[in-house]
Amino acid sequence: MTTHAVRINGASKVFNPGKANAVQALVEIDLDIEPGEFVTLIGPSGCGKSTLLRLVASLIEPTTGAILVNGKSAEQARRDQDYGMAFQRAGLFDWRSVSKNIELPLELMGWKREDRHRRAREMLELVKLDEFVDHHPAELSGGMQQRVAIARSLSFSPSLLLMDEPFGALDEMTREHMQDELLRIWSETKTTVVFVTHSIPEAVYLSTRVVVMSPRPGRIASIIEVDLGDRNEITREQTAFFEKITQVREALRAVEAHRVDEP
Amino acid sequence: MIRQVVVFVVFLVLLGFGYTGYKAFGQAIDDRQTDWPAVGSVLPRTDDLNMPPVLDILGEFGETPGGTDKIFARLLFDEAAFTLREAAVGFTVGVLVGLAIAILLARSRRLEQGLLPYVIASQTIPLIAIAPIVIVWSRKNFDFLPWDWKDWMSVAIIATFLTFFPVAVNGLRGLQSPRPENMELMESYAATWGQTLWRLRLPASVPYLFAAFKIAATASIVGAIVGEISAGVGGGLGRRILLEAQRYTTGPERLYAAVIGSALLGIFVFLIITLVERLVLGRQGREAVT
Numbered sequence: 001m002t003t004h005a006v007r008i009n010g011a012s013k014v015f016n017p018g019k020a021n022a023v024q025a026l027v028e029i030d031l032d033i034e035p036g037e038f039v040t041l042i043g044p045s046g047c048g049k050s051t052l053l054r055l056v057a058s059l060i061e062p063t064t065g066a067i068l069v070n071g072k073s074a075e076q077a078r079r080d081q082d083y084g085m086a087f088q089r090a091g092l093f094d095w096r097s098v099s100k101n102i103e104l105p106l107e108l109m110g111w112k113r114e115d116r117h118r119r120a121r122e123m124l125e126l127v128k129l130d131e132f133v134d135h136h137p138a139e140l141s142g143g144m145q146q147r148v149a150i151a152r153s154l155s156f157s158p159s160l161l162l163m164d165e166p167f168g169a170l171d172e173m174t175r176e177h178m179q180d181e182l183l184r185i186w187s188e189t190k191t192t193v194v195f196v197t198h199s200i201p202e203a204v205y206l207s208t209r210v211v212v213m214s215p216r217p218g219r220i221a222s223i224i225e226v227d228l229g230d231r232n233e234i235t236r237e238q239t240a241f242f243e244k245i246t247q248v249r250e251a252l253r254a255v256e257a258h259r260v261d262e263p
Numbered sequence: 264m265i266r267q268v269v270v271f272v273v274f275l276v277l278l279g280f281g282y283t284g285y286k287a288f289g290q291a292i293d294d295r296q297t298d299w300p301a302v303g304s305v306l307p308r309t310d311d312l313n314m315p316p317v318l319d320i321l322g323e324f325g326e327t328p329g330g331t332d333k334i335f336a337r338l339l340f341d342e343a344a345f346t347l348r349e350a351a352v353g354f355t356v357g358v359l360v361g362l363a364i365a366i367l368l369a370r371s372r373r374l375e376q377g378l379l380p381y382v383i384a385s386q387t388i389p390l391i392a393i394a395p396i397v398i399v400w401s402r403k404n405f406d407f408l409p410w411d412w413k414d415w416m417s418v419a420i421i422a423t424f425l426t427f428f429p430v431a432v433n434g435l436r437g438l439q440s441p442r443p444e445n446m447e448l449m450e451s452y453a454a455t456w457g458q459t460l461w462r463l464r465l466p467a468s469v470p471y472l473f474a475a476f477k478i479a480a481t482a483s484i485v486g487a488i489v490g491e492i493s494a495g496v497g498g499g500l501g502r503r504i505l506l507e508a509q510r511y512t513t514g515p516e517r518l519y520a521a522v523i524g525s526a527l528l529g530i531f532v533f534l535i536i537t538l539v540e541r542l543v544l545g546r547q548g549r550e551a552v553t
Contacts, residue, residue, distance in 0.1 A: 059447055078453050085451045095466045104462065108452050121515040138549060258476040 003071040005160055005192040006033040006056055011065035013051055017154035023050045031211065031220065038186060038193045040207040048218025050164055056194060057162050058084055070159060083160035084142060084153030088168045088240045090145035092137040099133045102152045109156060123151035126185060143174035147181065154189060163195045179205055183231050204244045205231060212248060214255040220249045279317045315516040323520040334500065339524040345526060346499035349415050350483040352517040353422025357479055361430025362421065369464065386428050390486065393542050394421050413440035413495045417470050421490030426479040433475035437468020470551055474538040480532040488525060
């Protein structure tokens with residue numbers, strides 16, 4: 001039996017439990033993710049998709065239920081550095097050079113200096129920024145900063161990559177370019193990716209599975225398999241691509257309609 | 264930088280002209296024996312005792328006061344060096360103490376709530392009141408140290424009292440300045456509090472610290488001078504100011520010159536910090552905070 005990359009079993013999350021401002025963020029989430037998958041969480045704001053990602057990252061604790069990453073508790077997986085994480089803001093440390101930013105997790109893990117340098121170079125080649133090794137983040141564009149952040153999250157070869165709207169702040173052209181870069185890196189590194197977005201085309205273009213979530217309280221409304229083969233510029237103009245977009249959009253609309261029906 | 268210096272000098276010259284102009288105006292009123300009560304009741308009197316001429320003040324730097332063979336500028340320079348030593352020690356100790364307090368308060372929310380009011384309250388104690396206590400207390404209680412305790416060291420402690428505060432308050436702000444996603448990133452690496460402090464919080468607080476250093480450096484000069492005056496320590500600018508105040512009627516321009524000398528020392532330390540700030544932040548491509 002193979003181990004699931006991520007196994008979410010009846011996970012619920014209540015913020016401020018027992019208080020007047022208690023919020024039921026997630027209810028009874030079940031989701032299994034296989035190694036090598038690219039799973040996107042999509043849904044309207046307030047559906048708890050970022051919360052779900054943070055549960056997997058063990059940055060917050062579930063109120064009930066269990067989350068396993070690589071067959072261990074999420075907390076143990078965090079301690080073992082089983083996952084890398086990228087956020088909507090690149091969040092680079094502006095006092096560190098590009099190379100030093102990528103080396104940060106390696107420093108914390110006690111890598112030797114030469115090994116860190118070598119790995120940082122390799123990662124910069126992977127995200128095609130090798131000429132910017134000694135630059136500081138302030139000298140890079142938003143897209144380049146985000147690529148450095150992705151390089152940083154992958155520098156210690158985690159088996160799982162958690163991404164919280166990493167391209168949300170980028171313009172459309174850069175965004176599409178970054179999507180292709182990410183897919184290339186994904187196929188080269190065989191990393192499992194859990195990706196949060198609110199862009200339907202982005203979700204369809206990137207994923208092997210799209211998880212549609214509904215808000216208040218957050219739950220999984222439907223899961224849509226996407227099989228479009230290798231992605232490239234042509235994929236974006238294919239009928240199959242648009243059909244999937246329509247399918248995801250209708251699933252999201254059903255979610256919205258359901259919400260209007262609520263008393 | 265050069266433009267700022269030019270603007271500063273131009274402003275100084277204008278100030279000198281304004282001073283001289285007002286003095287000439289007041290003098291003219293006096294000469295005509297007109298009764299214009301504003302001068303001398305609301306506005307300051309303009310005679311040479313109250314407002315020594317600018318050129319006399321500047322000329323005083325080159326004069327040789329009685330009882331010495333050195334010119335006044337040289338005397339002031341030596342005294343400034345003495346005061347600077349006290350201030351530098353006070354600044355250094357103050358920075359270390361301030362940083363320690365900031366880290367302690369950043370460590371726990373409860374400590375911040377419990378201790379911050381006392382840190383702030385410490386600054387409401389008048390420096391002049393504690394200065395003699397520090398001097399007397401230090402003479403009696405630091406006899407266990409391997410070196411002889413000198414009064415200038417007590418003055419350094421008094422300067423510390425002014426310098427630790429801006430460092431503690433701004434340092435705390437700086438330590439709390441990292442964005443949530445940066446804190447989450449460190450958490451995702453399962454980084455310890457110490458690792459997060461060293462690699463994220465402290466570097467993030469550097470611009471805040473430099474802003475504090477600028478305030479602390481000038482405050483350390485003020486603290487040293489006030490400490491010298493209220494403790495009666497000989498050798499520094501404080502003693503000089505006290506002396507010239509006592510013999511003001513026979514040479515008001517000397518007190519003015521001594522005050523200008525103190526101001527120059529304050530500007531000097533401010534510029535040094537600004538220079539280091541530019542070097543450090545510039546190399547990292549960062550902006551200063553104000």
